[in-house]
Amino acid sequence: MKKVLSIIILLLFLLLLWLAWGWYRDTVVCCPEEPEVVQYGPLVFDCETGAVVTNELWPDKKAEIISARTDEKNLLLSGPYFEGESEEAGIARAEKVKALFTEMPAAQIHTAAHPSTDCEGTKMNMLHELKYKWVINNEDVIERLDKTVVFYKYDSDEEITNPRILAYFDELSGFLKSSGDRIMITGHTDSDGTNEYNINLAMKRAEEYKNHLISLGVSADKIDIQSKGESMPMRPNDTEENKRMNRRVEVHIIE
Secondary structure, eight states: OHHHHHHHHHHHHHHHHHHHHHHHIIIIISOOOOOOOOOOOSEEEOTTTOOEEEOTTHHHHHHHHHTTOOTTEEEEEEEEEOTTOOHHHHHHHHHHHHTTOTTSOGGGEEEEEEEOSOTGGGTTSGGGGOEEEEEEBSSSEEEOSSEEEEEOSSSSSOOTTOHHHHHHHHHHHHHHHHSSOEEEEEEEOOSOSOHHHHHHHHHHHHHHHHHHHHHTTOOGGGEEEEEEETSSOSSOTTSHHHHHHHSEEEEEEEO
16 A cells, blocks of 8 residues: 555656646746747838838839829829938938839939938838828929929919819819818919008919819818918019919818
């Protein structure tokens, strides 16, 4: 009887040793946790040097961007500038991305910049905060990420018959009808005439485009208008060309 009890105790001791070894092996000796591999998108920026870093996803993303190309539009690349940086850093990043589009004429690609937050903290975002858009860029309409400028060749409030301008507003109306965004249309003038006259003229210009969008089916409550008269010139009012640049409306997208 004592011999059987001794064997049972020995077996229990061996079982305890085996269980203890298993616990030690799994929790102490074996297999430290592997670091989590961070997967970034097709393109990120090196936060120290500003260099562009791409991976195997980039060729498909670039092909997707280029596939939207049309003869009437140019590609706008807007680079992020992060906390503590100047706007020039964002433009420099955009210029580096521009150099990757060797399939396109450089003249068809424009660069800009926009503010962002922390460089390391935004690497997981698509294209590391780089923004792109196919935009209109001609002598009548200049489109940017969230603002479009429409120019008046003549000192009047009747410019909407221009085919290029009509094409832009047709596209804008489709966007507004399919999205929850709103716009602010701001009228501007050159310095000819009195301040009161220019305030009224600029408002007429803004109203003209609002009414045109409404005629295209855009809800009136999606369109706000205001007048700045001659108070915010793009250029000095010292030549006829500069005055033309100041005779304009600006369309701002309000998300």
